[in-house]
Amino acid sequence: MPTLHNNPYADVVNDTPYPLLITKGKGGRRKWWFLNEPARDLDPVTFEPCRSSNEFPHRRNYPGLYPFGEDRHMVMFESLTELACLMELDHRGEVVRVAAQPFGLVFGDRTIHYPDFAARLRDGTTLVIDVKPLEFATHDRFVHAAVLTEKACASQKWRYCIMHGCQGWQRDNLEWMCAFRYEEYIPAPALATELADFLAVPRTMEEAALRLDPRADLGIGYALLSNMMFHRRVVPLEQGPLYPGLMVIAGDGKGKK
Template sequence: MDADEVSAEDIELEYVSPAGVRERGLLSRLWPVRFESVRPERRFPAFRGQGNWCGWYGSATCGGHVGYESWLERDRLMLLDFDPLVTGMASQPFRLSWTSTDGKRVRHTPDFFVRRADGTGLVVDVRPDERIEPDDAAKFAVTAAACRAVGWNFQRVGTPEAVLMANVRWLGGYRHPRVHRPEVAARLVEVFADGGGLLAGALRVGDQIAVLPVLFHLLWRRVLAVDLEAGLLSADTQVRLGLVREGGQDAVASSAAASR
């Protein structure tokens, strides 16, 4: 199949519903399904000598676990979880199949389906550039075309930037709501309204042992913000009010979000 000629009528889709029922049909009919809530289309295997690492990531966005089949997929899940514009995601959400130009049946299971705050869908495949063979590239091209046909976006992503990923992993350790202390959070928003050093600002609020976890939680939620690509988080990292908030408000109008 020529990717430039793909239509939603050419693609068959198979998925497992939240109730565990396997469904199948044309993409043109099934695309409205809430794929961010479906079960994985296939199992995550574990066996002796396995070359990849499978597991389950505890997502703050989803309030539950999302599966992954490699450390690279786990990192991508964490980045999606960190994105305030993501409202839901599912791993191995469905299997696509189509007939190739030589008459063979081709199958492909994308790694993730993502729902964004504006209601749009995003299909994600995780594969480093150096591991893309010609057959893989052809599958990604058809998958991207199929997504365009139904109004979804498609991304093929590789290895994230090392400093960014190290910082997000650190903040991810404070993603759980149990870390949040509203009175401390509100004070941190006041302290960093005009920006300032991470540790100095925390000490203005109180004991760093009690304050820093709340600060990291607010950074995870984007209530506060830092440049995560400039360097590893440190005492001198400059902290400011976040530009993206829950509810789509700006930093000034939504400073009260920290007290929730």
């Protein structure tokens, strides 16, 4: 097996038929569970990162922290692809909490795998996420680890998915909306209600922005509109890059018209 950068559980050997989940507890001490049955006290969304993002020569990835959700909980990311996935999860509005690099899985065939995120959905479901660019997602080593990880998650009644990170105009749109997701760009309640009534029928982004603030030269209306679009209170009616003529309509905060 190729050596992982910062593989903290490389010394662990699991000779059982059951996946071994390991994480970092208080004081950095290891905690572990064999996943032969559902564990009552196992909540990966509360775990601290078991791996750190180390700098090394010629690294192409860009680590950082993303302020996630309503409470702006800082979530570590190790690449721009992971950052795009965090923004996408935040935009969807289904996730209330995310933990980065929450645990490692050691399997009986000596496979060691570290899922990128564990998330709690609004309905209480736990979702374990691997992030892998599409061009690398079919590599044999990753596919093998993903299959084992999905089975391990199923033993705990957790969902599992692989995210690839959106690209092109979808990523451009997401990054633009994300820049205005903060409280200072939230329209006043009366103004937001007025816009929702105005967008009961399709309008252009330009019309919606001018409705929020008629001072076109300042661009305030677009900032407020972008906030509402990030939080799904306004949704586009067509696919493609954001532009003044894009048709939008009022949403329900869940991405639905």
